[in-house]
Amino acid sequence: MPIVRVEMWTGRTHEQKAELAKEITDAVVRIAKTSADHTIVIFDDIDKSNWAEGGILASDHK
Amino acid sequence: MPIVRVEMWTGRTHEQKAELAKEITDAVVRIAKTSADHTIVIFDDIDKSNWAEGGILASDHK
Amino acid sequence: MPIVRVEMWTGRTHEQKAELAKEITDAVVRIAKTSADHTIVIFDDIDKSNWAEGGILASDHK
């Protein structure tokens, strides 16, 4: 039943996402006592031009 | 006032979304007693390579 | 696989949510060709003091 949503800057590879999905699911199943089949992990790639910290878009940081 | 967000795998057609938007809005208006004009439905197409169940990305499922 | 999220003002009854969950799931299954078992509907009750339109919190509207 848990839904995990991971927002990261664009650029992670398929392998990184596959490994993250596996490790996060393992942690959720082990710690929160759920079943893997009911654990959903969703990745949301966000472009640096759509992400600001300190009031400045990450794509504009020097 | 209600906002409905539908996350589905990429691949639904414009017609399917138009029909879903209409039926979901109708249900919300009828059951939750809101007005259609204030009901927003947003679709979020998620690639199978960004969606994992059972710790495995959907694009890697055989 | 679809996840539907419904944000509404606090105040809908259990019966209204149960009926909405059923009708939205039926629409998604029928139109988007998914299975009901893999369709998740989540309700998020939002207090009027946390929701603004026109720059004014709904709890402050006369």
Next chain:
Amino acid sequence: MPIVRVEMWTGRTHEQKAELAKEITDAVVRIAKTSADHTIVIFDDIDKSNWAEGGILASDHK
């Protein structure tokens, strides 16, 4: 620590987002007493074909 998420139709320019990120961050820092460095603003461009009001996709509105 605040995270601000702005969902708008596709079409805003980089300059508009940069200005919005700055003004929203300024407002959050000043009013909510946080630090700019810990304020994140994320933009989510949503296509009109994925956004419905009144049960009709915005891309289908005449």
Next chain:
Amino acid sequence: MPIVRVEMWTGRTHEQKAELAKEITDAVVRIAKTSADHTIVIFDDIDKSNWAEGGILASDHK
């Protein structure tokens, strides 16, 4: 049409939210050329026991 979502730790007053809603809406209307009536701002108060940075829940930070 824009929807702005502000996630902050629990503790902001009604006055702070009212002021933030007004200023954010003003900025969105002015910069993104939308109308105030179609701009929604939603606040999501998150308890420190539900928010971690550096792998440590904020409620556990010394």
Next chain:
Amino acid sequence: MPIVRVEMWTGRTHEQKAELAKEITDAVVRIAKTSADHTIVIFDDIDKSNWAEGGILASDHK
């Protein structure tokens, strides 16, 4: 920079969340090559009466 959001049914203890926050952050840092300080994990406890699968609210499942 990554933001991880975990939606689970109400009922997980503070200890479970603390452990999950730590393990998820570790995984994100190690696999996605980010720094722990910039990794945020947010938990969202969802009541079973607000979560439906198969068109039926979890609180109504026998």
